[in-house]
Amino acid sequence: MAATQLVNPDLVKERQNAAFSPEHLTYFLYGGPEKTKRKRFLQNLVIEGVKKLGVKQYATVSREEQYEQALQKYAYLVDTERQLGITNSTDKALLHEAVFPCESFPYILQYAAFINPFTMLASEEQKAKWLPLMKNFRLVGTYAQTEMGHGSFLRGLETTATYDPSTQEFVLHSPTISSIKYWPAGLGKTANACIVMAQLITKGHNYGMHAFLLQIRDLDTHQPLSGITVGDIGSKFGLSANDNGFLKMDNVRIPRNNMLMRHSRVLPDGTYIEPKNDRLMYGGMTSIRTDVVGVASRRLCIAVTIAIRYSAVRRQSEIEPGAGEVQVLDFQTQQYRLFPQLAAAYATTFASTTISAFYRTVSPHIERGDLQELPMLHALSAGLKAYTSWTCADGVEVCRLACGGHGYSEASGLPKAYVDTTAACTYEGENYVLILQTARYLMKCCRMLAEGEQVPEVMDFLRPSTSETSRLDARLVMGDLIQAFAHRAARMTRDAAQSMQTSIVKGENPGQAWNSNSVQLVAAAKAFTELHVVRVFAEAVETMRGSLRHVMESLWRLFAVNNIVSSLGDFLVDGYLSTQQVSLLEPAQRDLLKELRPDAVSLVDALDFPDGVLDSALGRWDGQVYEALYDYSLRSKLNEKQVLDAYLKHQRPFMESQWKKHAASAVTSRL
Numbered sequence: 001m002a003a004t005q006l007v008n009p010d011l012v013k014e015r016q017n018a019a020f021s022p023e024h025l026t027y028f029l030y031g032g033p034e035k036t037k038r039k040r041f042l043q044n045l046v047i048e049g050v051k052k053l054g055v056k057q058y059a060t061v062s063r064e065e066q067y068e069q070a071l072q073k074y075a076y077l078v079d080t081e082r083q084l085g086i087t088n089s090t091d092k093a094l095l096h097e098a099v100f101p102c103e104s105f106p107y108i109l110q111y112a113a114f115i116n117p118f119t120m121l122a123s124e125e126q127k128a129k130w131l132p133l134m135k136n137f138r139l140v141g142t143y144a145q146t147e148m149g150h151g152s153f154l155r156g157l158e159t160t161a162t163y164d165p166s167t168q169e170f171v172l173h174s175p176t177i178s179s180i181k182y183w184p185a186g187l188g189k190t191a192n193a194c195i196v197m198a199q200l201i202t203k204g205h206n207y208g209m210h211a212f213l214l215q216i217r218d219l220d221t222h223q224p225l226s227g228i229t230v231g232d233i234g235s236k237f238g239l240s241a242n243d244n245g246f247l248k249m250d251n252v253r254i255p256r257n258n259m260l261m262r263h264s265r266v267l268p269d270g271t272y273i274e275p276k277n278d279r280l281m282y283g284g285m286t287s288i289r290t291d292v293v294g295v296a297s298r299r300l301c302i303a304v305t306i307a308i309r310y311s312a313v314r315r316q317s318e319i320e321p322g323a324g325e326v327q328v329l330d331f332q333t334q335q336y337r338l339f340p341q342l343a344a345a346y347a348t349t350f351a352s353t354t355i356s357a358f359y360r361t362v363s364p365h366i367e368r369g370d371l372q373e374l375p376m377l378h379a380l381s382a383g384l385k386a387y388t389s390w391t392c393a394d395g396v397e398v399c400r401l402a403c404g405g406h407g408y409s410e411a412s413g414l415p416k417a418y419v420d421t422t423a424a425c426t427y428e429g430e431n432y433v434l435i436l437q438t439a440r441y442l443m444k445c446c447r448m449l450a451e452g453e454q455v456p457e458v459m460d461f462l463r464p465s466t467s468e469t470s471r472l473d474a475r476l477v478m479g480d481l482i483q484a485f486a487h488r489a490a491r492m493t494r495d496a497a498q499s500m501q502t503s504i505v506k507g508e509n510p511g512q513a514w515n516s517n518s519v520q521l522v523a524a525a526k527a528f529t530e531l532h533v534v535r536v537f538a539e540a541v542e543t544m545r546g547s548l549r550h551v552m553e554s555l556w557r558l559f560a561v562n563n564i565v566s567s568l569g570d571f572l573v574d575g576y577l578s579t580q581q582v583s584l585l586e587p588a589q590r591d592l593l594k595e596l597r598p599d600a601v602s603l604v605d606a607l608d609f610p611d612g613v614l615d616s617a618l619g620r621w622d623g624q625v626y627e628a629l630y631d632y633s634l635r636s637k638l639n640e641k642q643v644l645d646a647y648l649k650h651q652r653p654f655m656e657s658q659w660k661k662h663a664a665s666a667v668t669s670r671l
């Protein structure tokens with residue numbers, strides 16, 4: 001920020017009053033002073049660069065213009081990355097965030113779900129042939145898996161890839177309307193190729209879902225190739241700059257070598273060679289699910305920055321009559337709404353860091369063929385994707401509502417953040433479907449423990465505990481709080497397993513038993529995932545020192561206490577917490593709100609979002625919100641002319657005809 005920038009005096013005061021150094025917390029989050037400096041340099045560079053492109057603010061342009069601007073911005077982004085020699089994923093993510101703040105863009109899957117799954121699923125020979133074309137944008141691609149009729153149940157996909165040994169080709173076909181590929185990002189207008197997931201049929205046998213590389217448009221004219229019908233699916237709830245598309249294939253022939261053959265193969269004569277594990281085909285989804293945890297948590301971090309800064313600037317109503325209007329952040333109810341979102345923003349940030357690190361550790365083992373950790377990675381990434389997208393989407397909406405009327409304006413940046421975050425509850429696996437995968441793993445671990453087998457260390461909480469009651473007291477010791485989450489997750493998992501067993505004894509088959517207990521299974525899996533988040537947040541806080549440790553420990557406690565209070569029944573049902581212990585929690589929660597109040601603005605400042613990323617009139621660093629709001633309104637397209645053509649075409653004739661028809665009966669004709 002410019003040193004001369006005029007800052008709202010309430011924000012100045014807030015920043016002076018903080019009990020800790022936000023800069024130290026920023027260093028902690030971004031990996032130290034040098035990396036923070038680099039982050040700021042990169043983000044500011046592209047924010048300024050985008051300004052020079054002359055693009056208009058996202059909220060003020062039509063969908064078609066958003067699409068066009070996104071193409072323009074992406075070209076600038078890639079050129080900048082290449083000029084700076086940026087290859088590491090952290091720097092790339094920071095640049096993307098600054099060029100596309102809470103915005104989707106047509107090339108979003110080029111790396112995430114085109115090049116990455118291709119790299120996982122293709123043979124070395126295929127990689128040598130196609131990766132250079134992909135990395136240099138000769139091929140622009142996407143991941144075409146979901147069909148109109150099937151997204152969750154992948155075994156139900158209808159698209160077929162039938163091998164024809166006489167020509168050594170696969171024939172890709174969409175046999176029904178429900179088999180049309182529907183939703184893939186960038187498919188409608190941008191991609192000229194995609195990874196298509198289809199049922200592989202060879203020698204008359206269906207071997208299930210496999211991946212194929214399909215060119216859909218001519219590489220020079222960009223016209224769809226013969227047999228391909230492709231287009232944009234139309235306007236959506238959000239993500240307007242993205243041309244999510246449909247794709248119909250009418251007996252499209254592709255060479256045998258376009259089947260991605262790293263794990264399974266079809267030989268020229270049509271013989272099928274099995275993979276080591278058929279779930280390796282799902283590897284691309286696991287990778288994106290870990291990324292979604294980070295994307296969702298960044299959205300909540302942005303929303304909470306906007307809402308807390310605005311609440312410090314906004315003065316409305318009195319607490320003591322006649323004593324003047326207060327900052328709305330001083331209302332206990334405002335703190336009660338926003339501070340748990342602040343805590344969740346940090347909690348999910350640390351959850352994202354740890355699942356990404358786990359993914360990076362495990363994926364080389366999987367690549368070497370050691371699949372031991374794959375079930376744990378799948379269970380944890382599925383659970384965290386669901387938990388984080390739910391928590392963050394809900395949290396962004398709480399932040400929006402807490403900004404009153406102005407939160408409803410696009411100028412706040414919050415509607416954009418919400419539609420982007422809530423999409424993550426559906427894509428990459430609908431959240432209920434995914435959390436049930438986590439539940440499936442929990443049930444498996446229960447069985448393994450019952451049979452005396454080893455389970456991974458993180459699942460040790462399932463072992464019978466010696467203590468069936470809590471030691472929690474007014475000090476709210478971190479270990480006691482964590483133990484409460486562990487006890488709840490274990491109890492709920494065992495109860496769900498027991499209910500499943502009872503259903504089976506009553507004569508239900510495993511599928512029926514699963515369905516009749518699925519509400520309980522979802523609850524158990526959420527409790528397990530929340531335990532994980534509580535733990536990783538605590539582990540991060542335990543590495544901090546001094547005043548930073550003090551404030552972050554309070555924030556952690558608020559996260560823990562708030563989650564217990566909001567699911568109190570879970571902790572009371574078996575008497576683990578006594579009513580006396582429970583009676584400590586709500587007062588403790590209120591005390592924590594009060595304690596965190598002076599540090600709230602600095603806790604969001606530490607997240608270190610430049611104004612260009614917040615893209616919000618309400619969340620600006622300088623707090624000059626009214627000037628920004630007014631400026632935004634003046635730029636409304638409706639204000640380009642004082643009297644609109646629509647007035648002449650519709651409004652004036654309407655008013656005149658109403659007046660003529662009913663003037664006779666009007667009592668007063670003059671104002």
Ligand SMILES: CCC/C=C/C(=O)SCCNC(=O)CCNC(=O)[C@H](O)C(C)(C)COP(=O)([O-])OP(=O)([O-])OC[C@H]1O[C@@H](n2cnc3c(N)ncnc32)[C@H](O)[C@@H]1OP(=O)([O-])[O-]
Nearest residue numbers: 145151152153154155279282285286374378427428429433
């Ligand atoms: C920017 C936006 C981009 C968006 C892109 C998209 O949306 S793209 C579209 C995104 N679309 C979606 O995300 C679609 C969501 N749907 C799905 O992913 C699958 O249909 C399913 C997992 C729900 C069921 O699949 P199924 O019927 O084949 O499986 P099952 O339940 O019978 O379990 C069998 C075994 O497989 C195991 N296992 C499963 N997955 C994995 C994995 N990834 N890894 C490892 N293992 C995995 C499972 O644990 C179980 O192990 P167990 O216990 O036997 O040892």
Ligand SMILES: Cc1cc2nc3c(=O)[nH]c(=O)nc-3n(C[C@H](O)[C@H](O)[C@H](O)COP(=O)(O)OP(=O)(O)OC[C@H]3O[C@@H](n4cnc5c(N)ncnc54)[C@H](O)[C@@H]3O)c2cc1C
Nearest residue numbers: 143144145146150151152183184185423427428429430432
């Ligand atoms: C913005 C966006 C971007 C997307 N991008 C892509 C992309 O790039 N590529 C791609 O291939 N796909 C993409 N998708 C599709 C997305 O992956 C699917 O929509 C998603 O996996 C859910 O599948 P579905 O739509 O078939 O929902 P359905 O499965 O029909 O779900 C409907 C309801 O049924 C419930 N349900 C379904 N099965 C079960 C079950 N077994 N147990 C309990 N409840 C169940 C669900 O929980 C949900 O409430 C995108 C979707 C969106 C919204």
